Amino acid sequence: HAIAHIELNAVDLALDIVARYASEPVPHSFFDGWMQVAFEEAKHFRMVRDRLRSLGADYGDLPAHDGLWQAAHSTRNDLTARLAVVPLILEARGLDVTPSLQAKMRETGDLESAAVLDVIYNDEKGHVAIGAKWFRFLCAREKKDPAATFRQLVRANFRGPLKPPFNDLARAEAGLTPSFYRSLTSVSQ
Ligand SMILES: [Fe+2]
Ligand SMILES: [Fe+2]
Numbered sequence: 680h681a682i683a684h685i686e687l688n689a690v691d692l693a694l695d696i697v698a699r700y701a702s703e704p705v706p707h708s709f710f711d712g713w714m715q716v717a718f719e720e721a722k723h724f725r726m727v728r729d730r731l732r733s734l735g736a737d738y739g740d741l742p743a744h745d746g747l748w749q750a751a752h753s754t755r756n757d758l759t760a761r762l763a764v765v766p767l768i769l770e771a772r773g774l775d776v777t778p779s780l781q782a783k784m785r786e787t788g789d790l791e792s793a794a795v796l797d798v799i800y801n802d803e804k805g806h807v808a809i810g811a812k813w814f815r816f817l818c819a820r821e822k823k824d825p826a827a828t829f830r831q832l833v834r835a836n837f838r839g840p841l842k843p844p845f846n847d848l849a850r851a852e853a854g855l856t857p858s859f860y861r862s863l864t865s866v867s868q
Contacts, residue, residue: 683731683738685773686724686799688747692765693717695751700758705813712809719802726795733791753836759817763832766810767855768841773803774849775842804853811854826858833863840864 693716703709728738750769754761777800784793818825833841841863850856 680731680736680738680741683724683727684743685747686720686727689720690717690724692747692751693720696761699755703758709813716806716809723799723802726798730792730795750837759814759828760832760836762810762814763829764837766807767814767829768833768837770803770806770810771850771855774800774807775844775846778846804849807850807853807855829859830863
């Protein structure tokens with residue numbers, strides 16, 4: 680249920696980037712990328728909801744939080760900050776937690792749910808990659824160092840430290856290298 684909620688919010692978050700920043704001077708492929716993300720998030724929501732239904736439950740059975748929207752709200756006036764928080768923190772977090780969640784599903788014999796997460800995991804690497812690509816693009820345009828800018832925007836727009844362990848391999852494949860996030864794991868930074 681929690682994953683279904685995240686996926687449904689992810690549809691809105693991707694489309695919010697397209698609509699809210701429609702007048703940003705960025706190449707058209709920026710918007711194509713986020714439309715592709717929105718399409719894949721909708722696919723994820725459908726897959727997870729179908730899985731919930733086949734287990735006798737449904738989306739809406741449990742209460743849900745609005746933490747993802749709070750992240751969107753706090754970065755509503757700054758596209759670079761939005762990319763730092765949504766794809767590069769929240770979606771990257773999915774890469775960290777999914778493999779161990781799949782292992783638990785397989786342990787309990789729920790191979791079908793684990794297979795759904797395989798699809799999500801692979802697509803999410805692409806979402807983080809799109810985020811990292813455009814984050815780097817915006818930093819290069821303003822002649823800013825991407826890793827330092829990321830750390831500064833996260834401190835200003837995201838509550839609390841990032842939670843290790845990180846899936847360094849999957850993050851790096853998506854273009855998010857440890858210099859971005861390593862020093863953000865403790866509040867004292
Ligand atoms: Fe997703
Ligand atoms: Fe995603």
